[in-house]
Amino acid sequence: KQLKKYFPVGKSLFGGNKGNVQAVDGVDLTIRRGETFGLVGESGSGKSTIGRTLLRLGEKSGGEVHFDGVDIYSLSKEELRRLRPRMQMVFQDPYSSLNPRIRVGDAIAEALLEHRLADKKESRELVHEVLELCGLGAHHADRFPHEFSGGQRQRIGIARAIVLNPDFIVADEPVSALDVSIQAQIINLLNDLQEQRRLTYLFISHDLSVVEHLCSTVGVLYLGSLVEVAGRDELFAHPLHPYTRALLSAVPIADPTVRREKMILQGDLPSPLNPPQGCKFHTRCPLAQEACRQERPVLRDVGSGHLVACHLV
Ligand code: SF4
Ligand code: MG
Numbered sequence: 164k165q166l167k168k169y170f171p172v173g174k175s176l177f178g179g180n181k182g183n184v185q186a187v188d189g190v191d192l193t194i195r196r197g198e199t200f201g202l203v204g205e206s207g208s209g210k211s212t213i214g215r216t217l218l219r220l221g222e223k224s225g226g227e228v229h230f231d232g233v234d235i236y237s238l239s240k241e242e243l244r245r246l247r248p249r250m251q252m253v254f255q256d257p258y259s260s261l262n263p264r265i266r267v268g269d270a271i272a273e274a275l276l277e278h279r280l281a282d283k284k285e286s287r288e289l290v291h292e293v294l295e296l297c298g299l300g301a302h303h304a305d306r307f308p309h310e311f312s313g314g315q316r317q318r319i320g321i322a323r324a325i326v327l328n329p330d331f332i333v334a335d336e337p338v339s340a341l342d343v344s345i346q347a348q349i350i351n352l353l354n355d356l357q358e359q360r361r362l363t364y365l366f367i368s369h370d371l372s373v374v375e376h377l378c379s380t381v382g383v384l385y386l387g388s389l390v391e392v393a394g395r396d397e398l399f400a401h402p403l404h405p406y407t408r409a410l411l412s413a414v415p416i417a418d419p420t421v422r423r424e425k426m427i428l429q430g431d432l433p434s435p436l437n438p439p440q441g442c443k444f445h446t447r448c449p450l451a452q453e454a455c456r457q458e459r460p461v462l463r464d465v466g467s468g469h470l471v472a473c474h475l476v
Contacts, residue, residue, distance in 0.1 A: 166190045167225035168209075168216050172436065184435050186212040188387035189226070191462065194331075194380075199357065199364040201378030201395070203371055203410070205432050209387040210367045214333040217365065218250050219243060230331065248278055248327035255336035257320030261308040268294075268304025271323045280327065293322040296359070298352060314345035318352065325356060335367045350377050371414050375399055383407045386435055386443045389462055392470040403471045405448050442474065450475055 168187040174180060186209045194200040202210050216223050219235050228235050230250060238246065254260055261270055271293065272286040281289055291301035297318040308316060317337060324332055334353065338346040354377065356362060368374050374381055375395065382392040383406060391404040402408045409426040416423060429447045433439055439446050445455040454474055462472040 164191055164229075165226035166213065166216060166223060166228065168212050168221075169224040182436050185387050185438055186435055187216060187224075188435075188438070190384075190387070190389055192382055192389065192392065194363060194365055196330075196363050197357075197361060198379045199366050199377050201374035201381040202365060202367045202384060203374055203381060204369065204384035206369060207432055207435065208384045209435070210369075210384055211335050212387075213384070214252065214335050214365060214367050218252060218333055220252070244278075248274070248280060249329050250331045251324035251327060251329040251333075253317075253320050253324050253332060253334040253337045255339050257316045257323075258308060258313075261316065261319065263308055266305050266307060267311070267319050270308075271304075271319065271326050274323070274327055278327070289326055290322075293326045296325065296356070297322040298348075312345075313341050314348060317341065317349050321349075321352065321356070325360065328360070329362070331363045331365070333365045333367070336369070337366075338373060339368065339370065346373065353377065371410055383410070386433065386438050388443060388472070389470070390444065390472045392462070394468070397467075397469055401469075403465065403469070403476045404473050405450050405475075406444050409449075442472075 166187055167189055169183040169185055171183055172181065190213060192200070202213060204210050215221055217228055219228065223236060230246070233246070235243065235246065261267070268290045271290045275281045275286045275289060290304055294301050294303055299315060299318050299322070308319070311319065338349050341349060350373065353364065357364065366374065366378055378395050380392065381395055381398045382389050383404065384390070385406050391398065391402070391407045398407065399411070402411050405426065408424065409428045412423050412426045426449060429449070433446055441457050442448070442451070442455040442460050445451040448455065452474070458474070460472045460474050462470050465471050465476060
């Protein structure tokens with residue numbers, strides 16, 4: 164609810180003023196149990212910051228986060244530690260989060276032992292189980308991270324999250340660093356795990372075509388604000404916000420009989436340090452009008468849960 168995360172910046176040797184990078188600027192969103200909520204936006208739009216803030220990995224600047232009815236920012240350290248296994252994160256680059264000198268089995272078991280969720284023997288069994296479940300084979304447990312390919316490492320990253328038996332996983336660009344052929348395998352794995360383990364995902368991506376395969380609901384983020392939220396089929400069939408329409412017009416379609424409008428974005432993403440007044444998208448919007456420069460549109464329901472923030476819709 165109205166989640167905000169600002170990063171203060173100071174003056175530098177090279178000038179510039181003090182200010183706040185408004186990475187997340189009043190975001191309202193609901194992720195329902197068992198669904199995959201896709202969060203899409205360009206790099207720098209605040210996607211990862213939302214993901215981290217939802218898990219209370221760091222502090223927020225405003226708003227509230229409720230997980231299964233619990234206001235997680237009101238929890239004590241100890242209460243948060245006990246909740247932690249239920250909310251996990253999968254990163255874009257699992258290699259950087261794996262210690263090169265620690266065997267992957269031990270890396271996966273680490274959190275189990277740390278949270279005292281299992282003793283050594285149980286941990287070994289659970290690690291073997293999740294390695295199998297993630298398509299790697301239990302015999303890989305004594306190997307080192309460098310012995311694996313990018314796709315296999317992402318399987319290890321997922322195994323590491325899954326072993327704690329979480330309810331909710333934030334997957335932050337989990338396939339963006341992988342070859343397209345491998346991307347499909349990892350997406351299928353995430354889908355299978357969701358069914359078997361009744362998981363809920365926040366799936367973060369800059370790639371709408373990836374989101375289309377996996378997500379039941381999609382939120383489009385621009386400079387720290389949601390500009391459109393809708394069910395997947397609705398969003399892809401009837402995108403309403405000019406930014407979503409521009410993003411979609413850049414996604415290739417395999418079927419030559421389907422035509423999509425061409426909508427070209429002007430310029431680059433503005434700095435979140437001084438976001439534009441009025442509609443933050445007005446500096447790049449092909450449909451911008453005078454009112455757009457003055458007044459910020461709010462996200463509102465335009466029918467059956469399709470939310471849009473645009474004066475023209
Ligand atoms: Fe474009 Fe105006 Fe709509 Fe913003 S409010 S998206 S500038 S038309
Ligand atoms: Mg990111």
